Amino acid sequence: MEENFQPSDQMEPLSESDRLEQTCIEGAYLLQVSRSFFPWKNGLLLHRMSSLLNEKSKFHSIPISRRMQNQEECGAGGGATSCEFEDWGSFGDEAIIQQKSEISADEAQKIPFVADKEPISALAAEYQSGSPILLEKIKILGEQYAAIRRTRGDGNCFFRSFMFSYLEHILDSQDQAEVDRIKAKVEECRKTLQSLGYTDFTFEDFFALFLEQLDSVLQGNESSISHDELIIRSRDQSISDYVVMFFRFVTAGEIRKRSEFFEPFVMGLSNGTVEQFCKSAVEPMGEESDHVHITALSDALGVPIRVVYLDRSSCDTGGVSATMTFSTQNKCNCWFWTSEC
């Protein structure tokens, strides 16, 4: 497992992708737009050009996240919140939470949890007046991907992108063997959580809802759903958020089960223990995902994920195709576009 985290030698993106083609599940690719210089922090989930159908219309992408002004800590105002309050609705923190939910509602109007497919050219158009390096990188993306789907920037973008891509992949492929395989993995995750001391009823509803979605994307049952229905469900908060929460439980379970492995990486992200990290940065909804989350989810479910990172960096030589790769699985699969070259 250890060698997985070592950056491998630089590789040409296209040849690498050829290799990936054989081992990766199509569809689970995420392009995360750098958060530092865009007014909206988002990621784009890209569906790979279908090697089988070889038609550009098949792919999608998804944007990730815009974190709300989440900074208001509950005690930050100190006595400032100490007006006379009579009922639940007028508490200081309540007001903050309400404001946050208004911001979320505002955001929700701009972009659904999972948006419609857009051509890569839409992404290029957005950065038309931006850095030429970005445009160059988007061009390279266009050579490998035909479309993007944006996801809402609510901190759950990674998990939601994964949910949609994975379920869409099953719906398209009707791969019963894969469904059986992942169900076995899900059962392992359940046992992991139990052995870590989680109370069954705290997570079982989320597990049940995910398994239900998994069954319904397989055709031929009464509960089978169409592609359109999958999109509708992915946009339905009561379903979508429950599946996101399922992945959060799975991720937390994996990180804690292999806490010795994850500890050094967690230490790079937070000051606390692995358990505290899971409690504060994995389990709560809206907490953004980092490489630790991505690796853990991929390992727990045995599903390869490729992350493509789009930012303004370039090589000293001016090249923009430099990549650093690391794999989350023995099957190489996780992929960052990044500046280190």
Next chain:
Amino acid sequence: MQASRARLFKEYKEVQREKTADPDIQLVCDDSNIFKWTALIKGPSETPFEGGVFQLAFAVPEQYPLQPPQVRFLTKIFHPNVHFKTGEICLDILKNAWSPAWTLQSVCRAIIALMAHPEPDSPLNCDSGNLLRSGDTRGYQSMARMYTRLAAMPKKG
């Protein structure tokens, strides 16, 4: 709505089953509304709250357990992280660090832990927080103990 009801019902059954598991917490669901709960918690020993019994009120939102329950002290308490007038509690798991892995029961345990380990740097009760921040532990304990006696001790006789 349906999901939150089902979850709360599971918690209710668990509470009934484990009634004696935690003698410091007595969690009770409203007879007619599963979204309203109250709890009686014992002040932790070796704190100024020892000997007191504190009542908490829970209002559970429809989006529970994706969203946290609203909890406040009904019993007056002098504590840096509890609003002196409203009983509002400043505790991360009730705000941004909430996750469905918590239960009403474990929230009560977290509140008891908060009583024993105040966080004076994020105060809702500034007077209380300032005593601790200025190092006047004795002053803080004295005030906290006084309010415990006044508000949280069962009346004798």
